[in-house]
Amino acid sequence: MKKGRLLGKLTALAAVSLVFLTACQNQGASEEDLAATDSSADQETEVLRFGITGGYPPINYHDEDTEELVGYEVDMAKELVKDLDGDVEAEFVEMSFGSILESLNSDRINVAMHSLSETPERAEQYDFTVPYFDKVWGIIVAEDSDIQTLDDLDGKRAAQSVSTSSGQEAEELGGELVPIDDVDEAVKLITEDRADFYLGSDVGQQDYLDKQPEPLPVRVLDETVQDVPASLVVPKGSDELREALNESIIENTEDGTLAEIYDEYLDMDKSIEDFDEDE
Template identity: 30%
Template sequence: MNKYTKIAATAAVALTVASTGAYAVVPSVSAKATPAYEKNLHKKGTLTIGLEGTYSPYSYRDKSGKLTGFEVDLSKAVAKKLKLKPEFSQTKFDSLVAGLNARKYDVVYNNMGKNKERAKHYVFAAPYMYTKTVMITKPDSDIKTATDLKGKKSAQSASSNFGQAAKKAGTNVVSVPGFAEAIDLVNSGKVDVTLNSQDSWGVYKKKHPETKLKAKTTDVLGDTSASPMLNKKDKALAKKITKAQKELKKDGTVAKLSEKYFGSDLTKKP
């Protein structure tokens, strides 16, 4: 076929396509597929994080009003690993789970412990810190061990692991929004005790050296851990968060943050 024959043949094909309404297939570069872990994000390109923002040193406002804390810095580092923009959504502890159900955010970073009941409805990434449970009381309290809790009044965030443990131990739970309010009720004598994490107590005591309150470790919960909590549909995101945290542990980031906010490394499993 010579040059002129080729041109004629090409023209004929073009005429046929035009007359039949058919379209020639033109190779094109396909759009990059969205990673599985990004498909259910509350906001495209953003990791939306639910937390209290009033629970020092996990998440709180500093003197300038800036949101800061261990879990704030950790979740920012995780978002960076995932190449997502971090965005925070503050709410009271007892509303955190409802917000996750309503998909107001993608993950909760708020010292959340995994338990059997929560595991039925939510998915957890790997733990990022470990601590013990303490019973915080007045110095003259007769509460020495977990068996002494029965019949006592305890101030707790009712839906927290500590609240559930206090109820199981036989205390009459007085519901409070958070740790600060629980401490106030113990100080005022309106309740006998509050259960919380050893690290939270340590930070409180450091900030309030004048306190007369005492803390005793208890096995009512045993060693506890904190993990990111997500909607059941977000298993792919949970895996990516676990991977990101593993990398941040390996490079020393998580340990440094723990030392900064707690004064010790709480990232290793006992």
């Protein structure tokens, strides 16, 4: 069913009133122009606000040439809102990663979407949609590092953002966290021997390494770690919004729309294969 159902009750959405002329200072304006102006007063566009960072290619980032916000999650969000009832547009609110979930509590955003996995702790405070992206962790180490397998990570220094699921995973693998803000800092610490490894999205890591002007003295382990797939996150109790997004995610996955988006940015399909256990 291509049209998702919001049931006309997206109460969390901010309505954006179209700007129109309330008076015509040009005395020569035609009655037709005035009629067109008056009719625009009845038009409204609902906005679904997505919280992102805007700085994590290929997930969501600004194109270097155009400064346009792009990325596979940006394109995905624009497709998902097409299925929602009414005239709904995706609006992207950029902030630090640590602020995204908190912003759901303050109504600053309606949806958190920054490659977030459901955890027991998060599920106590927020609601999660069905997954939309199959996540796998890759591990970057120094080129001359003696780390060869996941077992070798035990007791090593992990350059990670402490508030992320990747940081938690690094700790579970035995890593001792060295706090960072982004992948640039993580790789810098590794090349300077101030950290031993960085665990992060496999596609994000590869995109980062491919875009470097010169090869970096690092390598990616052959072994990877399967992560919990990414879902959209909404405020607790947002059942109608969550169900509408679920319908759209499933439909856009099954008809190949998301696969096309992932292939454009990643040259691979990272969409979910089976929703039977997730619906």
